[in-house]
Amino acid sequence: xxxxxxxxxxxxxxxxxxxxxxxxxxxxxxxxxxxxxxxxxxxxxxxxxxxxxxxxxxxxxxxxxxxxxxxxxxxxxxxxxxxxxxxxxxxxxxxxxxxxxxxxxxxxxxxxxxxxxxxxxxxxxxxxxxxxxxxxxxxxxxxxxxxxxxxxxxxxxxxxxxxxxxxxxxxxxxxxxxxxxxxxxxxxxxxxxxxxxxxxxxxxxxxxxxxxxxxxxxxxxxxxxxxxxxxxxxxxxxxxxxxxxxxxxxxxxxxxxxxxxxxxxxxxxxxxxxxxxxxxxxxxxxxxxxxxxxxxxxxxxxxxxxxxxxxxxxxxxxxxxxxxxxxxxxxxxxxxxxxxxxxxxxxxxxxxxxxxxxxxxxxxxxxxxxxxxxxxxxxxxxxxxxxxxxxxxxxxxxxxxxxxxxxxxxxxxxxxxxxxxxxx
Numbered sequence: 001x002x003x004x005x006x007x008x009x010x011x012x013x014x015x016x017x018x019x020x021x022x023x024x025x026x027x028x029x030x031x032x033x034x035x036x037x038x039x040x041x042x043x044x045x046x047x048x049x050x051x052x053x054x055x056x057x058x059x060x061x062x063x064x065x066x067x068x069x070x071x072x073x074x075x076x077x078x079x080x081x082x083x084x085x086x087x088x089x090x091x092x093x094x095x096x097x098x099x100x101x102x103x104x105x106x107x108x109x110x111x112x113x114x115x116x117x118x119x120x121x122x123x124x125x126x127x128x129x130x131x132x133x134x135x136x137x138x139x140x141x142x143x144x145x146x147x148x149x150x151x152x153x154x155x156x157x158x159x160x161x162x163x164x165x166x167x168x169x170x171x172x173x174x175x176x177x178x179x180x181x182x183x184x185x186x187x188x189x190x191x192x193x194x195x196x197x198x199x200x201x202x203x204x205x206x207x208x209x210x211x212x213x214x215x216x217x218x219x220x221x222x223x224x225x226x227x228x229x230x231x232x233x234x235x236x237x238x239x240x241x242x243x244x245x246x247x248x249x250x251x252x253x254x255x256x257x258x259x260x261x262x263x264x265x266x267x268x269x270x271x272x273x274x275x276x277x278x279x280x281x282x283x284x285x286x287x288x289x290x291x292x293x294x295x296x297x298x299x300x301x302x303x304x305x306x307x308x309x310x311x312x313x314x315x316x317x318x319x320x321x322x323x324x325x326x327x328x329x330x331x332x333x334x335x336x337x338x339x340x341x342x343x344x345x346x347x348x349x350x351x352x353x354x355x356x357x358x359x360x361x362x363x364x365x366x367x368x369x370x371x372x373x374x375x376x377x378x379x380x381x382x383x384x385x386x387x388x389x390x391x392x393x394x395x396x397x398x399x400x401x402x403x404x405x406x407x408x409x410x411x412x413x414x415x416x417x418x419x420x421x422x423x424x
Contacts, residue, residue: 004100005096006096006100006103007083009104010083010103012107013107013121016112016116017115017116019116020117021118021143023143023148025147027113027114027116028122028149029152031113031119031123032123034109035106035127038127038129038130039130039153041130042126042130043133043134043136045136045137045139045153046137046264047151047158047159047186048061048138048139048140049145049148049161050161050164051163052253052310052312052318053162054141055076055284055287056254056257056282056284057162057260058076059282059284060279062074062138063278064261064262064270064274064277065136065274066091066277067273067274068274070135072088072090072137073088073090073129073132074087074088074137074138074140075125075126075137075139075140077118077140078413078414078417079417080285080417081424083099084099087099087125089132090132090133098128106120106123106127116149118142118149119149122149122150136157139153141183141186143172144172144182145183146182146183153188154188156186156188156191158264158267159188159191159215160193160196160260160264161183161184161187161193161196161198161206162260164176165314176201177201177202177205180205180206183202183206184206185209187209187210187215189214190213190214190215192217193206193210194263194264195219196220197221198219203219207219220260220263223237223238223263224263226255226259231245232245235258237263244275244276244279244280245280246279247279248283249282249287249288252321253321258279261282262279286308286417287310288319288322289308290306294423294424295423296392296395296423299395299399300398300403302403303395303399303403303405303406305395305409306408307410307416307419308408309410310410311346311412311413312341312345313346313349316346316348316349317349319350319410320349323353323408324352330355330404330405331353331355331408332355332398332402332406332408333350333354333356333409333410334388334394334408334410335357335358335360335410336360336369336411337362337412338365338367338369339373343373348381354408355384355405356386356398357375357378358385358387358388359386360374360387360415363418365412368414371389372387391422
């Protein structure tokens with residue numbers, strides 16, 4: 001009998017719970033207990049929550065640790081092209097053989113009980129990490145923090161909260177302070193927490209939770225500072241000042257992510273050279289990623305083609321600011337979003353920098369916002385918009401109108417993943 005592949009097992013796991021998102025930790029604790037509680041056997045954990053910048057910050061922390069000759073596990077979500085991207089074991093993407101083995105083991109241990117896809121696959125990642133030596137484990141929260149499946153580490157080395165803003169209100173609450181409370185749920189008693197720049201309402205909640213739990217805060221604007229300096233950036237804390245290059249990841253917002261990562265690395269005692277590597281070497285796909293090869297680029301050789309997976313109003317603001325700094329060029333958006341997102345809030349800031357939106361549905365995604373709904377929302381915020389059946393078709397239409405345009409494919413990590421798969 002042919003052994004099931006990871007894709008087959010993952011498909012089975014999708015059927016174990018009727019909802020994609022159902023925030024509680026009961027099912028996770030049950031399965032982890034059946035697996036022998038691997039979460040208690042991990043290398044020191046750095047746990048990262050926040051609305052925006054979690055992935056980029058994690059990528060910079062990982063780059064810095066690896067530059068310091070540390071071996072690092074990393075868990076991120078969602079994946080773009082292949083599920084294996086979520087689980088990096090001792091610096092390498094998990095192999096198909098190892099992924100299949102831990103998925104199969106988790107599926108068997110679960111005994112058909114109700115559990116969400118994210119919960120059971122998180123347990124699989126923790127199992128894989130517990131069985132391989134490393135110096136650190138980086139865990140990115142999937143959604144929220146307090147009830148997220150990753151929030152099962154009783155004593156992490158450090159927690160991190162990146163900028164908090166409105167997103168996933170149907171799950172986390174409809175105000176900034178409610179969302180900040182959910183994110184602050186990862187703070188543990190006595191464990192230092194690095195806090196990125198926050199709005200005042202969010203910071204107050206984080207400070208209150210930290211005070212209740214006796215967790216020392218290392219907060220931006222209080223304990224560390226980061227700012228542009230000519231063609232580079234400066235970072236300063238009680239240990240001194242670092243004069244660094246601009247982040248390798250494009251966009252002014254990446255400077256704050258870099259500062260957050262540097263605060264973590266400095267607290268861990270990582271040296272200056274490795275801190276510079278964190279800023280200069282980090283790579284994170286679909287975050288203002290310039291596409292330079294592949295069928296889409298071949299079809300539009302004179303177009304400047306970008307890809308970004310940001311999907312909430314704060315991401316829209318960051319993208320608009322970055323696009324405004326680029327050399328003048330007609331800018332078009334190819335946009336597809338999920339039906340759970342605030343599309344008007346996302347597109348509003350971009351209306352100031354883009355000529356037109358080509359709206360698409362996300363291929364293969366049940367929760368896509370239909371292209372015509374995206375186009376309608378774009379029109380409501382004052383943008384010219386039309387629909388296209390695919391990204392390829394949208395790009396062809398843009399080229400026919402403006403052969404040397406700047407084109408940003410945007411609105412969802414799921415759309416970004418589909419583009420990377422098709423353009424690979």
